[in-house]
Amino acid sequence: MKEVILKYALKNAIDHDGKAQIGAVISKVLGEKKELKERIRELSKEVAEVVKEVNNMPLDEQIKKLKELAPELLEKKKEEKELPELPNAKKGKVVMMWPPEPSKYLHIGHAKSAFLNYYYAKRYNGKFYLRFEDTNPEKTKEEYYENAIEDLKWLGISWEKVDYVSDYIEKFYEYSEKLINEGKAYVCTCPVEKVRKLRAEKKECEHRNQTPKENMELWKKMFSEFKEGEASLRLKIDMSHKNAVMRDPTIMRIVEKQHIRKPNYRVWPNYDFATAIMDGIEKITHRIRSKEFELRTELQRYIQNLFGIKSPFVIEIARFNLEGVVASGRIIREKVEKGEYLGWDDPRLVTLIALRKRGFRPEAIRNFLLKTGISKTESVIPWEILESENRKVIEPIADRYFFVKDAIKLRVRGIPKDFKSQRNKHPDHPEHGKISYEVNTEETFYVDKHDFINAKQSDVFRLMDLMNIKIDVIGDEIVAEFESKEYKQGVKVIHWVFEKENIPVEVLMADASIEKGFGEKALEDLKEDDIVQFIRFGYARLDKKNKVLKFRYTHD
Numbered sequence: 001m002k003e004v005i006l007k008y009a010l011k012n013a014i015d016h017d018g019k020a021q022i023g024a025v026i027s028k029v030l031g032e033k034k035e036l037k038e039r040i041r042e043l044s045k046e047v048a049e050v051v052k053e054v055n056n057m058p059l060d061e062q063i064k065k066l067k068e069l070a071p072e073l074l075e076k077k078k079e080e081k082e083l084p085e086l087p088n089a090k091k092g093k094v095v096m097m098w099p100p101e102p103s104k105y106l107h108i109g110h111a112k113s114a115f116l117n118y119y120y121a122k123r124y125n126g127k128f129y130l131r132f133e134d135t136n137p138e139k140t141k142e143e144y145y146e147n148a149i150e151d152l153k154w155l156g157i158s159w160e161k162v163d164y165v166s167d168y169i170e171k172f173y174e175y176s177e178k179l180i181n182e183g184k185a186y187v188c189t190c191p192v193e194k195v196r197k198l199r200a201e202k203k204e205c206e207h208r209n210q211t212p213k214e215n216m217e218l219w220k221k222m223f224s225e226f227k228e229g230e231a232s233l234r235l236k237i238d239m240s241h242k243n244a245v246m247r248d249p250t251i252m253r254i255v256e257k258q259h260i261r262k263p264n265y266r267v268w269p270n271y272d273f274a275t276a277i278m279d280g281i282e283k284i285t286h287r288i289r290s291k292e293f294e295l296r297t298e299l300q301r302y303i304q305n306l307f308g309i310k311s312p313f314v315i316e317i318a319r320f321n322l323e324g325v326v327a328s329g330r331i332i333r334e335k336v337e338k339g340e341y342l343g344w345d346d347p348r349l350v351t352l353i354a355l356r357k358r359g360f361r362p363e364a365i366r367n368f369l370l371k372t373g374i375s376k377t378e379s380v381i382p383w384e385i386l387e388s389e390n391r392k393v394i395e396p397i398a399d400r401y402f403f404v405k406d407a408i409k410l411r412v413r414g415i416p417k418d419f420k421s422q423r424n425k426h427p428d429h430p431e432h433g434k435i436s437y438e439v440n441t442e443e444t445f446y447v448d449k450h451d452f453i454n455a456k457q458s459d460v461f462r463l464m465d466l467m468n469i470k471i472d473v474i475g476d477e478i479v480a481e482f483e484s485k486e487y488k489q490g491v492k493v494i495h496w497v498f499e500k501e502n503i504p505v506e507v508l509m510a511d512a513s514i515e516k517g518f519g520e521k522a523l524e525d526l527k528e529d530d531i532v533q534f535i536r537f538g539y540a541r542l543d544k545k546n547k548v549l550k551f552r553y554t555h556d
Helices: 002-015 022-032 034-055 059-069 108-123 142-155 165-181 192-201 212-221 271-282 291-306 329-338 352-358 362-372 383-394 521-525
Strands: 095-098 127-132 161-164 185-188 232-235 250-254 267-269 286-290 313-317 320-322 379-381 399-401 403-405 407-413 419-424 434-439 443-448 460-463 467-473 477-484 492-494 502-508 514-520 531-534 538-545 549-553
Touching: 002 022, 002 034, 002 059, 022 034, 059 379, 095 108, 095 286, 108 127, 108 142, 108 286, 108 313, 108 320, 108 352, 108 362, 127 142, 127 165, 127 271, 142 352, 142 362, 161 165, 161 271, 165 185, 165 212, 165 232, 165 250, 165 267, 165 271, 185 212, 250 271, 267 271, 271 291, 286 291, 291 313, 352 362, 352 538, 352 549, 362 383, 379 383, 403 443, 403 502, 407 467, 502 521, 514 521
Parallel strands: 095 127, 127 161, 286 313, 320 379, 399 531, 407 477, 460 492, 502 549
Antiparallel strands: 185 232, 232 250, 250 267, 403 514, 407 443, 419 434, 460 467, 467 477, 502 514, 531 538, 538 549
């Protein structure tokens, strides 16, 4: 009985941000074990104990345990639960945005933050902006701007305006000089190591008490005389503050590398200063972002208060990770540069471009992201859940074809004259069309050698949707005799491809290895980006159509 209770407790917890409810679990258990109604008191006590145990587990451990115990429950379609209301939101008045840094390609974690901000803006008939946080010339590249726009459009996200923070650089200078003149900011020429040390010790440096006039003179030198790392503009707050972020943070610094969009500028705002000011310029009302920025919210609100900017309502959410994959932009960038990955679209990655090329559909990703919800609990989600959402989308549209890897030849004799057969491209959608076959009296096929590892003479096999054959000779080439056309119960069914007409196929697998083989001739009718299901192999997307059809494996 405990195993039944445990699986439903885990399922209920996963559906409710890690916290199972006793009543709901009892109801599910009784639905499966009606005889337990007579022992309800004993059942309630045991459910309470199991629920307590489950609720003490992290969400990722709950998912892992349910995956081991009853993986089918992870794939069951549950009623969509609508995301909670946005606090202090009024229809038509909500303004939200999402600020990618153009220093990498977007991955599925970025997609969640972007999509949630977009989703809520549209839910309240508001506005959504795309804001490029491009204040770090060292990492900014044109391809990262372009990819972000392409990925977000593919995901189904649109916007009323695209902002580039770099376009507002002169505005940041105005705000900086206002702070200097009011004695609220100073130019610090301490080495970076010294600044870190004094912050840790909660001590002020000698530059903190410079006059506005002295600071303004030093500020002007930042644009021409000082080199990178020799001077920065710091906000004067409180060096003894309990939040280290508030200990006289740097708000403007020198970057020598030329910016791709603004090559004539060398003094750039730090993240918090840029974000706080831009929220005011764009009149942002609400923000959803990763909770890693939680400590920075206090500083951004402080900056906004200095300039009379109304702070947006901020919701911090936990990041999630997909089990067994790398999502760190820094790590991916390093491995791409070293050649350890094929590129940002390497199939081992969860960048949106990699998922797109593998055949994951945007609606599946959107459904998956909505199901992860808004929570501050860190989680590691099994890859299978994303696959399950994608399978629901592509299963009805993916026609079925034969692809044979590890091929050996099978020669079949004694086939009746004028033998013909056909099959539906999709078993549930005959409107997708049929594939027809004309077979000679003796025909050679390519088949998978693994299907014949334990084959013996006189064994009967069925060539799927074609004919039954009886093995005569087993060797480098297998020889068989035609037996019958109609399906025979209990016979092993195998896929096949004609030797006389086929097309070379390569499939880039999820681990970046390549499977080579032969596909049936009907594959020539496909267009690039079509998704198919290779029977007994898995789903795949046609990536390039040349003499060799190059697919990317999606999932099984």
